[in-house]
Amino acid sequence: MTTAKKNNLTLSALAVQTALLGGLLTASANAAELGSTEVKYGGYIKLDAIWSDFSDGSLGSQHIGRDFYVPGTTPVSGGEPKDAVFDMHARQSRFNLSTDTKLDDGSSIKTKIELDFIASTGGNERVTNSYSPRIRQAYVTYKGWLFGQAWSNFQNVSALPETLDFVGPADGTVFVRQAMAKYTIGNWSFSAENPESTITSEGGARVVTDDASMPDFTARYTYKADWGHLVVAALGRELTYKVATADESETSFGISASGRVNFGKNNLKFM
Template sequence: MTTIKINKRSLALAISSIIAAPAMAAQIGDTQLNYGGYVKLDAIWSDFSDGTLGAQHIGRDFYVPGTTPVGANSDSDAVFDMHARQSRFSFSTDTKLDDGDNIKTKVELDFIASTGGNERVTNSYSPRIRQAFVTYKGWLFGQTWSNFQNVSALPETLDFVGPADGTVFVRQAMAKYTTGNWSFSIENPESTVTTADSGRVVTDDAGMPDFTARYTHKADWGHFVIAGIARQLTYKMDGADETESSFGLSASGQINFGKDSLKFMLTQGQGLGRYVGLNLVNGAVFDGNSLHAIDSTSGFVAYQHHWNTQFRSTFLYSFFSADNDQDLLGVMGDPTESSTSFSANILYSPVKKLTFGAEYKVAQRETESGLKGDLDRIQFSVKYAF
């Protein structure tokens, strides 16, 4: 009988390497197929100072600054929600071509903010497309995060977005080219306009795409990104045919302090509208004759501290401020003037990719007339990434 000796240390290292390796669905010829995502349960207790949001309102699934009720002057009971709608799945391919280049694709889905489904019996919600794109020789074609946004600057929070007041946050169809530290894109245009009769009007009449340019600097200390956008706001309804220019700049990045890190973003522009604050304010106002872009300033700062190898916390401040034209308030009604939020969390990962967390958030929205509304929220989450 032959005895096979096994080196326990080598076996342990081999198993560890397999576990740490990216999930691979299959290898078909020259194409590698990969999958990933996570399963996440959220339990959310929300207390609004000026009226409770209705059942299954998106503002109860995650923090959306523009949905914070203001001015109701009535006490409201707290509401409690649980859902697994943030769970996510992605599938990607990487194919080696005969010329030595690679062509890659990615499709990503989740279930939050989607239509269909209810909480009465089965909690069945429709999947929605997050990303779907192909990359080749520096080019990207499809839907993904806007080139104007720095996704790497988003802090780790239990809330779906986190610094919703102060971050650029857009996914849309585009064609993007990256060379070295620079990237340029043309992206799908869309305008949100305030009118006296209809409130918010979403138009899709732009004659040209949104244009962005971005520069990224990476170093041992972290990274820094500066991005610019130029686009056309349009309103072609009720006999009107008006356009207005929109421009913006955003600076963001991350500074490392050992395992700790500081993330930040500051964005200022004319008519940015849907690009910041989850469309907290519109891009422009139509006064019956012409369009007037709404100026805004927004940003956030977040510090993450690692208490030890298993516990970490993120402390976050986020803000948004609109410079509403006082002469147009008769058309605008009582628009949002500012929104701020603070949050702090404690995250515990007993093993890699499994995280238990608790987070407290307090937020306030104020309108131009001085009406205010507050939100106090406690959120508990369990997340496993695969």
Template structure:
């Protein structure tokens, strides 16, 4: 395989979500223009053991581990939600330049986790940028999936993320260079610090986040190894503290005929927002210094094709934090662990149309031993264009 083909393969695998549909294309001059996306309806019945979360919580739109309430069992009625906010649209161009090289652009929008809108009358939610980037001669510039994440390892689920507590998950501005099986990037820094039990988001790092990635592909599947190094900072209220954060993630896919196994295992210090949709913060500020939080997370999913039209994914996902119990006076009652199990049945009468049902059971435990769980039954209908 040539270097150019390997670069193309790396960019496609890391910058384009596996769920995005094949784009429609047209040619204008020397530029190929493409568009694609999908429309999706989600309907969810959710039962929380320790009290129902509010209707405007993001945890009602899709599974977010940190939003699962913990505490004494509460008599709470199950809640039903329905939305089409995951629907998305992408637009891209590919232009052949005079020097013989190609420059590509991609912009992708959806409506989930965006501001605005209500459920009283029109449900008019604002669009948000998912990705917006340029690729040229092995380089990527713009907002895309973090080089630390392997999007190709995400299992097929009805839930927006799926193995939420067990996966690296981040999109952000970056500059990335890919050569052969390797890719390196500098990415936008951001720290989430626990201060007096509350999360504080800081944006005063003096350097970007650094990542490195190695992709290995064979007929049997793929293995991806990624590394992250960054600076955690807290410079508020007279404090001027920083701490080093680092992590390693191994993920991939194993082909079993038409079926497959997808997996990820991540370990690090101060990973914070990169893991589990920020189920744990990067570090705790004890009044004089930062103490980075160690964590281990991962998932394994098995997809089985029952026939040409029916398939299922069985998924296990986990997160564990090694909180410093000597700092609980400063950290409050942080998440100690989170775990979820899910299974679905998907039916595609035609290639681009999918109907499905999925059941998810999730549990979260706080450092003081308080716990809570979620049972969710989800129905979805999706058409990709």
């Protein structure tokens, strides 16, 4: 049985200094008012120092597994352990721009676009460390409707634990941003979202499929109280597996329960 151990440590002293500096450099202000439209911008500058050590193989330069903990990227090839590696970058720095346009009937149309530079394949570490921006979120909202890319309706963002790691405990949480059309009414929200599945075959190979003929459908109920909140969500999805020797399709579903319980200034989160 092959086992692997990964140590991925963001240096504590630098992390504290960076957190303080990030707080000073976080911006959120009105950029302009254009008629009935209010424009805002925000973001922060973040420096990361990461030390990684694998006991069963290694990951190449700029591999996503060296930026944050993703269980599926931990090498278990049975290879000899390599020397530890040190990475430093500012690719998690973030910028966002939003607008809020007031309409004559009292409603408003809001937009938001949010960018960072993590997981970029552009640039290199030899000369300028220039990296391409990527879309985190980009959407428009109007009277309960949301169109664009945002956190999945199946996910409860406020139940994610607070960690120094950019993703956190990915092996125990729902974590996905994707394109969707979502409608929210009261405590209920419903969405049709981009379908994407990763299937592990009998031989252990991981196959990413995007051949579903229907979007993912989700429904979610949020209950809020003084003690915290509770979220219950359901997901319906078409799973497809199409290769040269197989063409299979199955209807599947998932259920998620998550929330946060407040204890004074502290809280307990679960998912």
